[in-house]
Amino acid sequence: MSWTEVGPLADIPNKGSRVLVTKDGDVAVFRTAGDEVFALYDQCPHKAGPLSQGIVYDKRVACPLHNWVIDMESGEATGPDEGCTRTFETKIENGVVYISL
Amino acid sequence: MKEKLVLIGNGMAGMRTLEELLKLAPEKYDITVFGEEPYGNYNRIMLSPVLAGEKTINEIMINDLQWYEDNNVTLHSGKKVTRIDRVKRQVMADDGTVEPYDRLLLATGSRPFMLPVPGADLPGVISFRDIKDVDTMLETSKTHKKAVVIGGGLLGLEAANGLMLQGMDVTVVHISETLMNQQLDSAASDLMLEELKGKGLNFLMSHATESISGDNRVEKVHFKDGSEIDADLVVMAVGIRPNIELAQSAGIHCERGIVVDDTMQTFDPTIYAVGECVQHRSQTFGLVAPLFEQAKVCANHLAQMGIARYISTVTSTKLKVTGIDLFSAGDFNGDEDTEDLVFKDAARHVYKKLVIRDDRLIGVVLYGDTVDGTWYFQLMKDGTDVSDIRENMLFGQHHIGDSGHGAANSTDNLPDDAEICGCNGVCKGDITKAISQHNLYTLDEVKAHTKASASCGSCAGLVEQILASTLGSDFNDTPSKKAMCGCTDMSHDEVKTAIKEQELKNIPQLIEALEWKNPDGCHSCRPALNYYMLSSWPKEYADDPQSRFINERVHANIQKDGTYSVVPRIWGGVTNPRELRAIADISEKYKVPTVKITGGQRIDLLGVKKDDLPKMWADLSDAGFVSGHAYGKSLRTVKTCVGSEWCRFGTQDSTGLGIKVEKMTWGSWTPHKFKIAVSGCPRNCAEATIKDIGVVCVDSGYELHVGGNGGIKVRATDFLCKVATEEEAMEYIAAYMQLYREEGHYLERTAPWIERVGLKHVQALVVEDETNRKRLAQRFYESQENAQTDPWAEHAAKHKENYIPIKQVS
Ligand code: SRM
Ligand SMILES: Cc1cc2nc3c(=O)[nH]c(=O)nc-3n(C[C@H](O)[C@H](O)[C@H](O)COP(=O)(O)OP(=O)(O)OC[C@H]3O[C@@H](n4cnc5c(N)ncnc54)[C@H](O)[C@@H]3O)c2cc1C
Numbered sequence: 055m056s057w058t059e060v061g062p063l064a065d066i067p068n069k070g071s072r073v074l075v076t077k078d079g080d081v082a083v084f085r086t087a088g089d090e091v092f093a094l095y096d097q098c099p100h101k102a103g104p105l106s107q108g109i110v111y112d113k114r115v116a117c118p119l120h121n122w123v124i125d126m127e128s129g130e131a132t133g134p135d136e137g138c139t140r141t142f143e144t145k146i147e148n149g150v151v152y153i154s155l
Numbered sequence: 156m157k158e159k160l161v162l163i164g165n166g167m168a169g170m171r172t173l174e175e176l177l178k179l180a181p182e183k184y185d186i187t188v189f190g191e192e193p194y195g196n197y198n199r200i201m202l203s204p205v206l207a208g209e210k211t212i213n214e215i216m217i218n219d220l221q222w223y224e225d226n227n228v229t230l231h232s233g234k235k236v237t238r239i240d241r242v243k244r245q246v247m248a249d250d251g252t253v254e255p256y257d258r259l260l261l262a263t264g265s266r267p268f269m270l271p272v273p274g275a276d277l278p279g280v281i282s283f284r285d286i287k288d289v290d291t292m293l294e295t296s297k298t299h300k301k302a303v304v305i306g307g308g309l310l311g312l313e314a315a316n317g318l319m320l321q322g323m324d325v326t327v328v329h330i331s332e333t334l335m336n337q338q339l340d341s342a343a344s345d346l347m348l349e350e351l352k353g354k355g356l357n358f359l360m361s362h363a364t365e366s367i368s369g370d371n372r373v374e375k376v377h378f379k380d381g382s383e384i385d386a387d388l389v390v391m392a393v394g395i396r397p398n399i400e401l402a403q404s405a406g407i408h409c410e411r412g413i414v415v416d417d418t419m420q421t422f423d424p425t426i427y428a429v430g431e432c433v434q435h436r437s438q439t440f441g442l443v444a445p446l447f448e449q450a451k452v453c454a455n456h457l458a459q460m461g462i463a464r465y466i467s468t469v470t471s472t473k474l475k476v477t478g479i480d481l482f483s484a485g486d487f488n489g490d491e492d493t494e495d496l497v498f499k500d501a502a503r504h505v506y507k508k509l510v511i512r513d514d515r516l517i518g519v520v521l522y523g524d525t526v527d528g529t530w531y532f533q534l535m536k537d538g539t540d541v542s543d544i545r546e547n548m549l550f551g552q553h554h555i556g557d558s559g560h561g562a563a564n565s566t567d568n569l570p571d572d573a574e575i576c577g578c579n580g581v582c583k584g585d586i587t588k589a590i591s592q593h594n595l596y597t598l599d600e601v602k603a604h605t606k607a608s609a610s611c612g613s614c615a616g617l618v619e620q621i622l623a624s625t626l627g628s629d630f631n632d633t634p635s636k637k638a639m640c641g642c643t644d645m646s647h648d649e650v651k652t653a654i655k656e657q658e659l660k661n662i663p664q665l666i667e668a669l670e671w672k673n674p675d676g677c678h679s680c681r682p683a684l685n686y687y688m689l690s691s692w693p694k695e696y697a698d699d700p701q702s703r704f705i706n707e708r709v710h711a712n713i714q715k716d717g718t719y720s721v722v723p724r725i726w727g728g729v730t731n732p733r734e735l736r737a738i739a740d741i742s743e744k745y746k747v748p749t750v751k752i753t754g755g756q757r758i759d760l761l762g763v764k765k766d767d768l769p770k771m772w773a774d775l776s777d778a779g780f781v782s783g784h785a786y787g788k789s790l791r792t793v794k795t796c797v798g799s800e801w802c803r804f805g806t807q808d809s810t811g812l813g814i815k816v817e818k819m820t821w822g823s824w825t826p827h828k829f830k831i832a833v834s835g836c837p838r839n840c841a842e843a844t845i846k847d848i849g850v851v852c853v854d855s856g857y858e859l860h861v862g863g864n865g866g867i868k869v870r871a872t873d874f875l876c877k878v879a880t881e882e883e884a885m886e887y888i889a890a891y892m893q894l895y896r897e898e899g900h901y902l903e904r905t906a907p908w909i910e911r912v913g914l915k916h917v918q919a920l921v922v923e924d925e926t927n928r929k930r931l932a933q934r935f936y937e938s939q940e941n942a943q944t945d946p947w948a949e950h951a952a953k954h955k956e957n958y959i960p961i962k963q964v965s
């Protein structure tokens with residue numbers, strides 16, 4: 055597995071996210087209240103809303119456009135909504151976030 | 156070792172308690188359930204539609220056997236508990252099963268009352284309570300013709316209707332002259348009688364049953380007046396009695412029902428009781444809404460959270476007979492101290508009666524047109540002062556305010572493919588299907604499953620109607636104490652009080668102190684909590700951007716393609732060539748695809764990329780602009796007209812006053828967005844009478860109008876008062892806005908807020924009480940001291956990293 059450096063964990067707001075721009079599109083890198091990091095393709099399975107701009111709680115993010123709630127671990131929409139967005143593996147080493155694209 | 160909880164009674168109240176308990180404390184108990192009926196738990200209410208052939212037994216199961224397995228609950232179905240040994244703490248069933256308990260929950264429901272007349276025990280004489288009764292009725296209808304239903308109440312009429320639909324010739328026998336006399340007055344009853352006769356039912360009103368006769372099974376029913384009628388089947392539906400024999404035999408204190416306190420505990424502290432078997436503050440029960448409330452409270456105590464109290468509230472009733480629209484709640488007969496408002500249109504079969512005492516609605520009967528039932532019920536539960544709306548309230552919610560047009564027709568008449576929720580494209584059929592497939596009971600549940608009314612919410616009333624007609628009164632319509640969200644059982648008001656009383660000063664502290672179910676809250680409560688913190692502690696609280704919706708977090712409106720729109724503030728809608736040139740230059744510089752004049756008298760720059768926002772704001776700021784807060788739950792625009800400066804009719808300087816008002820109020824956070832307008836004369840070109848507060852200038856001063864709304868549901872303003880000077884107008888506006896900021900629920904605009912608290916209340920605090928007005932205004936000015944820094948300039952200077960990617964990789 056090859057890891058790409060994203061940047062310092064401190065640069066991602068707690069319960070927030072930053073965008074990583076890649077040649078295959080934007081990836082949303084989230085930081086939870088408990089300082090876990092998750093990464094999702096930055097497009098909601100509903101109508102491609104930018105998940106990076108949503109409200110983060112637990113291990114979930116609520117899409118800013120129509121409030122679908124996406125589980126960040128699996129990329130699946132929760133509750134009655136159905137759909138899935140791509141997830142990426144991440145790790146934190148010495149306060150720096152890495153992603154496997 | 157886990158404690159053992161035993162539930163006796165596998166019915167609606169007991170099982171709801173277990174469901175609530177499993178949500179709160181899934182691992183706490185080892186649970187065993189006894190049920191006399193040989194099934195899982197089913198929706199008893201729906202027996203009527205089953206009998207009418209509109210549903211099958213499978214469709215009305217709530218918890219099938221698999222559910223018990225999945226939740227590790229042991230079910231002894233088909234076993235009746237015959238003894239409770241409180242000393243050894245164990246229960247015994249009729250087949251010899253013995254189960255020990257640490258806690259016991261009684262939910263034995265009630266038994267149908269059988270008239271003690273000769274022949275009542277003949278085969279073919281039954282009640283209407285469970286699946287077995289329905290089976291008997293369906294069987295009998297195949298081979299026999301004549302049915303007699305004794306009792307013209309809710310249950311009796313539903314039974315009669317079902318039997319008729321199964322092809323039987325049905326006569327309803329009723330002791331008084333009024334059908335459903337527990338729920339209807341005689342005028343409504345007469346209308347219903349006529350319609351039911353039209354459907355083919357026969358009635359014997361004011362008939363008292365003396366005996367039932369027959370050789371091997373029932374053949375005839377005899378009446379006190381000497382008359383008689385042939386019968387192959389007799390259904391008795393004359394009332395229910397709490398089922399307390401078991402509790403009584405174990406020495407648990409019972410009167411009419413098993414006596415419980417506000418925590419649903421019986422006199423034996425290890426034993427709880429819920430449902431129709433209980434008596435709470437001398438009241439017994441016969442509808443599910445209060446039982447579900449009891450279930451919540453009981454679960455809370457079984458989970459040893461120990462905070463909930465059961466308070467009985469008014470209930471409302473509907474009849475589940477297709478084609479009959481009926482709604483009744485509260486004290487609909489009234490007495491010497493009450494006043495009635497009555498509307499009757501016999502030709503259309505419409506009758507409405509509202510009973511009012513001391514300016515409060517205390518009872519409602521609606522027949523034929525029940526669209527406004529939910530609204531009346533809410534007014535009753537909230538105890539709203541209705542003196543201001545009483546003139547028009549009989550004609551329904553959409554006649555309050557003269558330009559409004561709320562939810563229109565009764566949904567019963569709509570076809571399945573009628574679109575109910577325009578935002579999410581949800582049709583009536585989708586909603587009814589979800590309600591029955593997933594056993595949904597509340598608006599929130601329907602929202603979660605179908606997204607109907609999850610967006611703009613304007614169809615919530617229609618969805619509630621569909622819920623009500625699909626479920627009958629097994630429908631928790633907009634409880635007045637509505638939980639804020641799934642994270643808590645507390646209402647907005649309770650949370651706000653707790654913030655003040657317990658001095659909760661930030662969101663994590665609140666989540667811990669009030670035992671939120673989700674440690675981070677959710678996307679629905681966090682923005683609300685952030686607002687309540689800001690408005691409660693304006694000086695100390697540090698705003699939490701992560702608890703704000705994206706628009707407020709980045710001070711721009713997100714668009715469907717992920718770009719943003721930028722709306723600079725244009726004070727009072729007045730601009731000049733220099734400003735316009737700056738906007739033009741900036742639009743060109745950032746290649747803004749669309750420049751649009753908004754409905755709020757300013758200019759919208761649409762399609763801006765997120766990374767460009769801070770740069771653009773810096774340029775706008777250099778040109779003298781501040782944010783227009785077009786994205787915020789905050790002051791939006793102050794619309795003005797040209798006024799006395801130019802207009803030949805203008806009475807005062809409406810433009811100048813509008814600008815002053817905007818300078819005073821901009822930057823303030825409010826529960827929902829807040830719009831103001833100032834018109835120079837009663838021609839009202841600034842549309843002041845559909846704003847949250849509107850000023851209409853007149854020769855002698857300034858009229859203040861409040862609680863208006865354009866948008867989803869138009870509401871014209873109420874007249875608050877008239878003042879003489881600009882200074883007064885400003886003070887009243889500040890005070891009024893502050894009162895709304897302190898009392899409004901998050902996402903509640905001033906129109907519904909005023910309907911909830913009543914105009915009188917606002918007048919009392921803002922107009923009549925001068926000291927209070929000054930205090931309110933003072934609090935407003937104080938919190939504005941911290942609020943009027945331009946967020947755009949600040950973000951452009953300090954928070955650029957929020958707007959750019961963390962990194963770009965190739
Ligand atoms: C831009 C504008 C339409 C236009 O092109 O003219 C507009 C655009 C939006 N309106 Fe509006 N409303 C605009 C004037 C109005 C008006 C007219 C007015 O203010 O005089 C109304 C009716 C008056 C009222 O609010 O009572 C109006 C009633 C709504 C409503 C319904 C509110 C209600 O209480 O029923 C919503 C939905 C909501 O807020 O939940 C809404 C929501 C929206 C949102 C924010 C939808 C959204 O969440 O994305 C739109 C944002 C577009 C954007 O990115 O700029 N907009 N909207 C207007 C901006 C005015 C401004 O200068 O700030
Ligand atoms: C046909 C019909 C239509 C109705 N329509 C409506 C309506 O539209 N709206 C509304 O709000 N309400 C309606 N109701 C009333 C509603 O169904 C009841 O209020 C509700 O079911 C009561 O719940 P409960 O749990 O207290 O009792 P039940 O649901 O009756 O459950 C009690 C259970 O305990 C079992 N049990 C009793 N004793 C023992 C024992 N010793 N051992 C083991 N098990 C035992 C019983 O067999 C029963 O299954 C209707 C009722 C009927 C019958």
Ligand code: SF4
């Ligand atoms: S601008 Fe307003 S009316 Fe127009 S589509 Fe958006 S929300 Fe609807």
Ligand code: FES
Binds near residue numbers: 117122
């Ligand atoms: S695009 Fe995400 S919810 Fe619609």
